[in-house]
Amino acid sequence: MLRPELSAPRTLIADDQPDVLEALHLLLKREGYQIEAVNSPKAVLDRLHDREYDVLLMDLNYALDTTSGQEGLDLLARVQKLDSTLPVVVMTAWGSIRLAVEAMQRGAADFVEKPWDNSKLLSTLRTQIESRNERRSGAARESGEIEAASATQRGLLPQAIPQFPGYEISAAWRPAGAVSGDYLDLLRLDANHLALSVADVIGKGVPAALLMSNVQAAVHALAGEMLPTGELCRRINRIVAANVGSGKFITFFYGVLDSARRFSYTNAGHCEPILVRQNGECVRMNHGGVVLGVFPDWEYREEHVDLEPGDRLVLFTDGITEIANATGEEFGEERLMELLRANRALDAEAIEKRVMAAIAEFSGGNFQDDATLIVTAVE
Numbered sequence: 001m002l003r004p005e006l007s008a009p010r011t012l013i014a015d016d017q018p019d020v021l022e023a024l025h026l027l028l029k030r031e032g033y034q035i036e037a038v039n040s041p042k043a044v045l046d047r048l049h050d051r052e053y054d055v056l057l058m059d060l061n062y063a064l065d066t067t068s069g070q071e072g073l074d075l076l077a078r079v080q081k082l083d084s085t086l087p088v089v090v091m092t093a094w095g096s097i098r099l100a101v102e103a104m105q106r107g108a109a110d111f112v113e114k115p116w117d118n119s120k121l122l123s124t125l126r127t128q129i130e131s132r133n134e135r136r137s138g139a140a141r142e143s144g145e146i147e148a149a150s151a152t153q154r155g156l157l158p159q160a161i162p163q164f165p166g167y168e169i170s171a172a173w174r175p176a177g178a179v180s181g182d183y184l185d186l187l188r189l190d191a192n193h194l195a196l197s198v199a200d201v202i203g204k205g206v207p208a209a210l211l212m213s214n215v216q217a218a219v220h221a222l223a224g225e226m227l228p229t230g231e232l233c234r235r236i237n238r239i240v241a242a243n244v245g246s247g248k249f250i251t252f253f254y255g256v257l258d259s260a261r262r263f264s265y266t267n268a269g270h271c272e273p274i275l276v277r278q279n280g281e282c283v284r285m286n287h288g289g290v291v292l293g294v295f296p297d298w299e300y301r302e303e304h305v306d307l308e309p310g311d312r313l314v315l316f317t318d319g320i321t322e323i324a325n326a327t328g329e330e331f332g333e334e335r336l337m338e339l340l341r342a343n344r345a346l347d348a349e350a351i352e353k354r355v356m357a358a359i360a361e362f363s364g365g366n367f368q369d370d371a372t373l374i375v376t377a378v379e
Contacts, residue, residue, distance in 0.1 A: 008032055008033065008034045009033055009034065009054035009055060009125075009129045010034045010036075010051075010052065010053045010054045010055075011028060011033045011034060011035050011036070011053060011054065011055050011056075011057065011125070012036050012037075012038070012044065012047055012048070012053045012055075012056045012057070012058075013025070013028075013035060013036070013037045013038070013057045013058070014037075014038050014039070014040075014041070014043070014044045014056070014057070014058035014059060014075075015037075015039065015058070015059040015091070016039045016040065016059065016062045017059075018039075020059070020114075021037045021039065024037070024057065025037055027118055027121070027122075028125075031122060033125075036053075040062060041062060041071060041072075041074070041075040041078075044056070044058065044075060044079065045075075045078060045079070045082070048079060048082045048083060048086075049082070052083070053086060054087075054129050054132060054133075055086070055087050055088075055089065055125055055128050055129050055132070056079065056086055056087070056088045056089070057089045057091065057112075057125065058072065058075065058076075058088060058089075058090055058091065059072060059090070059091045059092070060072030060073065060090050060091065060092045060099055060100070060103060061092070061093075069092065069099040069102075069103070072090065072092075072099075072103070073102065073103060073106060076088060076090070076103060076106055076107060076108060077106065077107075080107050085132065085135060086132075087109040087110075087128035087129070087131065087132050088107070088108045088109055089108070089109055089110050089111065089112060089124055089125060089128060090103045090104075090108045090110075090111045090112070091111070091112050091113075091114055091116070092111060092113065092114065093113070093114050100113075109128050109131075110124050110127075110128060112124055158171070158184070158185060158186050161186060162186050162187070162188040162194060164188065164194040164257065164259075165259065166259060166261065166378070166379050167194070167257060167376055167377065167378060167379060168347055168348040168349070168376070168377040168379060169186065169196075169348055169374065169375070169376050169377075170347075170348040170349040170351070170352040170353075170374075170375050171184055171186065171352065171372075171373065171374045171375070172352050172355075172356050172371070172372070172373045173370075173371075173372050174319070174356065174367060174370065174371040174372070175370050176319070176367045176368060176369050176370050176371075180208075180209060180212070180370040181200060181201035181202070181208030181209060181211070181212055181370055182198070182199070182200055182201075182212070182317050182319065182370035182371070182372040183197070183198065183199040183200075183201070183212045183215055183216055183372075184197065184198050184199075184315075184372050184374060185197040185198075185216060185219060185220075186374070187219075187220070187223050189223060189224065189226060189256065190226075191259075192258055192259040192260075193226070193256050193257065193258050193259075194256070194257045195219075195223050195254065195255070195256050195257075196254075196255045196256075196257065196315060196374055196376070197219055197252075197253065197254045197255070198252075198253050198270065198315045198316070198317060198372055198374060199212065199215055199250055199251060199252040199253070199270065199292075199317075200250065200251045200270065200271075200317045200318060200319075200370070200372075201215070201248075201250050202248055202249055202250070211240075211243075211244065211248070211250070214239075214240075214243060215236065215240065215250060215252070215292075218235075218236045218239050218240075219232075219236065219254070222235055222236065228264070228302045229254050229255060229256060229264050229265055229266040229288075229300075229302045230266045230288065230289075230299075230300040230301045230302040231300075231302075232254055232266070233252065233254060233266045233268050233288065233289065233292070233300040234298070234299060234300050236252070236292060237268065237292045237293065237295075237296065237298055237300070238296050238297075240292040240293040241292070241293050241294070241295070241296035242296070244293040248293060249269075249291040249292060249293040249294050250268075250291060250292040250293055251268065251269045251270040251271070251291050251292075251317075251318075252268040252269070252270055252291070252292050253265065253266070253267050253268065253270040253271075253273060253285075253288075253315060254266055254268075255273075255285075255315075257307075257376070261306065261307040261308065261309075261378060262304060262305075262306055262307065263304070263305050263306075263307055263313065264302055264303070264304050265285055265287075265288070265302070265303055265304075265305075266287070266288035266289065266300050266301065266302050266303070267285055267286055267287060267288035267289075267303075268288050268289050268290065268291055268292050268300060269288075269289070269290050269291030269292075270291075270317075271316055271317060271318050271320075271321065271333075272284040272285055272286045273285040273313065273314060273315045273316070274313075274314045274316075274333075274336070274337060274340060275305065275307075275311060275312070275313050275314075276311065276312040276313075276314065276337075276340045276341060276344045277308070277310075277311055278308065278310040278311065278344070280341045280344065282337050282340070282341070283305070285303070285305070287301065287303035288300050288301060288302075288303065289301065307378045308378060309378055309379060310344075310378065311377075311378040312340065312344050312348070312351060312375065312376070312377055312378070313375070313376040313378070314336075314340060314351075314355075314373070314374070314375050314376075315373070315374040315376075316336075316371075316372060316373045316374070317369075317370065317371060317372040317373075318369065319367065319368075319369035319370045319371030319372065320336065320355065320359060320371050320372075320373055321333050321336055322368075322369060323359050323362065323363045323366075323367065323368060323369065323371065324363060324368060325362055325363055325364065326364060331358075331359055331362050331363070336355070339354065339355060339358055340355075347377055348375040348376060348377040349375075351375045351377075352373055352375045355373055355375075356371075356373065359371065
């Protein structure tokens, strides 16, 4: 009999021979299965549209095609489109093993020869149902873990934009999935200094999000020491290099605004922020050093730029510029600069919303990567 955790699995049987359906019904009912039987590909698809099953046991040959099995292979493809996780066990005559092999290459979980051995058939079905249950449990656990990671990550983001006289700041953080490898931060260091930071961790999903959280913890631990931006990057680079695996790295930008309208920054291989002057000139901020995590002893340098009332400073990740439309064309930095020039008279929040709306429209709402944006208006 079935193990307790597999009691009454929902089973769909498909065969166009009534005697085969009757024999399978008697065998599986005795073993505790819930059984529904159909005799055509169309009926299979109709049932799968209406309800969920634990396993599908189906013949490859039907009345319209009694030898080649093509009708069964076509049905297999359509079943997978409806439910890619449903285990499909195919049945075929002993002389059509090649057909069974082809079915497995196309996604069938296993096959049974006709006439079948009852013990082997029951063992095959049991194995496939157990496997499906394990995948479901694993997916549920993973979903719960990702949901928890997402909530934790959102809690680490700035909950409010710090107020800093002389500047207006607006920010957007748009993860492509449940969790993000992008990082943004705004830290009020003292009465006269505010730190802006963005970063992009290579990779996606939970591993990237965990690494991003480590970077954030390091920034928070070091920023309060009022280190020069190059020294802060040097220290964070050593921490990252000691904790990331081969082939992993982080692009990072860290800058500090002061009340005298001076901006000090270090760019560690990140997308070059854009400073839009009142006259439309765009200044790129590309000084600093290499990405974090590759060269542990790299010396980063600090650069300074004087800001003027009316300037607009824009920090972003590559999810803004590399977002693509339906034809694969990227939004690009030139298009971003033109958009910023055209809207440079607007306040920080209005510019941020214009940019996010523009990339959403350009991509048809298909965000392929995390997108992060910080806009600072100098008053």
